[in-house]
Amino acid sequence: MAVSAQPAVLSFPDARRVVEEQARTLAPGPAAPLALLRSRGRVLAEDVVADRDFPPFRRAARDGYAVHSADLASLPAVLRVIGEVRAGSSLEGRTVERGEAAEIMTGAPVPEGADAVVMVEYTAQRQGYVEIQRTAAAGENVVPTGSEARAGQLLLPRGTRMDFAEIAVAAGVGKAQISVYAPPRVGILSTGDEIVDVAAHPGPSQIRNSNSYSLAAQVEAAGAEAVRLPIAPDDAVVLKHLIAEGLALDLLLMTGGVSAGKYDLVEQVLAQFESEFFFTGAQIQPGRPVVFGRARRESGAGATYFFGLPGNPVSTMVTFEIFVRPVLDALCGAPPGKLRFLAVRLGSEIRTKTGLTRFLPARLSGEFDRTQVELVRWQGSGDAAAMARADCFLVVPPDRERLAAGEMVSVLLR
Ligand code: AMP
Ligand code: MG
Numbered sequence: 001m002a003v004s005a006q007p008a009v010l011s012f013p014d015a016r017r018v019v020e021e022q023a024r025t026l027a028p029g030p031a032a033p034l035a036l037l038r039s040r041g042r043v044l045a046e047d048v049v050a051d052r053d054f055p056p057f058r059r060a061a062r063d064g065y066a067v068h069s070a071d072l073a074s075l076p077a078v079l080r081v082i083g084e085v086r087a088g089s090s091l092e093g094r095t096v097e098r099g100e101a102a103e104i105m106t107g108a109p110v111p112e113g114a115d116a117v118v119m120v121e122y123t124a125q126r127q128g129y130v131e132i133q134r135t136a137a138a139g140e141n142v143v144p145t146g147s148e149a150r151a152g153q154l155l156l157p158r159g160t161r162m163d164f165a166e167i168a169v170a171a172g173v174g175k176a177q178i179s180v181y182a183p184p185r186v187g188i189l190s191t192g193d194e195i196v197d198v199a200a201h202p203g204p205s206q207i208r209n210s211n212s213y214s215l216a217a218q219v220e221a222a223g224a225e226a227v228r229l230p231i232a233p234d235d236a237v238v239l240k241h242l243i244a245e246g247l248a249l250d251l252l253l254m255t256g257g258v259s260a261g262k263y264d265l266v267e268q269v270l271a272q273f274e275s276e277f278f279f280t281g282a283q284i285q286p287g288r289p290v291v292f293g294r295a296r297r298e299s300g301a302g303a304t305y306f307f308g309l310p311g312n313p314v315s316t317m318v319t320f321e322i323f324v325r326p327v328l329d330a331l332c333g334a335p336p337g338k339l340r341f342l343a344v345r346l347g348s349e350i351r352t353k354t355g356l357t358r359f360l361p362a363r364l365s366g367e368f369d370r371t372q373v374e375l376v377r378w379q380g381s382g383d384a385a386a387m388a389r390a391d392c393f394l395v396v397p398p399d400r401e402r403l404a405a406g407e408m409v410s411v412l413l414r
Pocket of ligand 2: 191192193256257311
């Protein structure tokens with residue numbers, strides 16, 4: 001692994017693609033079984049397969065009467081009621097013959113012979129007979145056996161991130177325990193002589209270490225484990241020591257010290273680890289000085305990916321969201337995902353300069369199909385409180401000087 005000769009400032013899409021490319025080379029840690037409910041946010045290390053047909057019997061989709069659709073050719077039809085099928089029961093082998101109907105409940109097996117269920121709303125029962133005022137097509141309100149999945153069919157492939165729908169599927173095939181990958185351990189290293197611990201009383205020119213907390217929260221929300229390292233001063237020797245500690249983990253996230261200042265030492269110290277830099281900047285705002293690379297571990301055992309995120313709190317948050325996630329996905333065992341923007345109507349005009357892709361703190365308002373988005377007032381990338389008032393980023397493409405009120409713009413939800 002050689003130190004790259006020419007560190008590069010990439011366009012936003014190029015930088016993102018580089019991250020996704022590198023992420024695809026990563027593998028997750030070991031797998032272990034976990035109680036199903038605890039698997040939310042984790043990634044499957046096993047395939048989940050249908051253990052039987054879904055549904056396992058012809059399921060009634062409505063409360064009503066199981067009938068022969070052919071018996072409803074002329075209306076009203078009067079059919080003899082031969083019994084009742086509750087959910088969880090059956091007609092015990094009795095077949096519905098022509099001229100007959102069985103009262104049936106949603107979720108119950110449709111008895112032999114019947115090919116449709118007429119909703120109870122279109123029927124009137126009296127003295128062992130039911131009068132039906134509607135025709136029904138064959139198959140109406142009957143979910144065929146195996147129509148959702150056949151026994152043996154793959155329902156959730158290994159690499160699926162578990163959320164409520166996936167947990168429902170796993171529960172449906174009887175997985176009280178499920179095998180998931182261990183969460184990757186992500187080192188978080190804040191740098192800067194002015195940075196002090198949150199519990200400390202800051203001096204007049206000191207700043208509390210909020211980035212370490214926001215990053216830990218983002219890391220945990222992505223299904224990984226945050227390991228917060230001590231604050232590194234802008235001192236090459238101490239910084240090197242702490243970076244070495246961080247590189248022993250699965251991924252290292254640093255904040256601060258990546259700009260062009262005299263004491264921005266992060267890149268310089270990383271180079272001492274035979275680092276390869278994939279990019280040393282991206283044409284974005286906020287977050288332009290972001291660094292992505294891979295460094296050799298001190299133990300000599302392989303390499304660890306790292307991000308040098310700019311220290312301004314909003315820059316740190318944005319660069320995590322747009323660049324760090326694919327690497328975390330891969331380390332968690334999931335295929336690195338694409339970044340997708342949603343189109344929303346812009347509330348009021350925006351003017352910016354061209355050249356950078358901007359991710360600006362913004363807020364959705366309105367409701368339903370009248371949802372719109374507006375920028376949050378902010379004092380720049382140091383303004384974490386503005387980000388707390390925002391619920392998305394408004395994405396301004398690098399070639400636009402003006403976005404007009406009412407036009408559809410891209411947002412990235414947070
Ligand atoms: P830097 O990227 O080191 O030039 O820092 C840019 C700005 O972000 C400076 O105003 C720093 O004080 C601030 N900053 C850097 N690190 C942190 C941190 N861990 N928590 C909060 N603010 C920070
Ligand atoms: Mg600094």
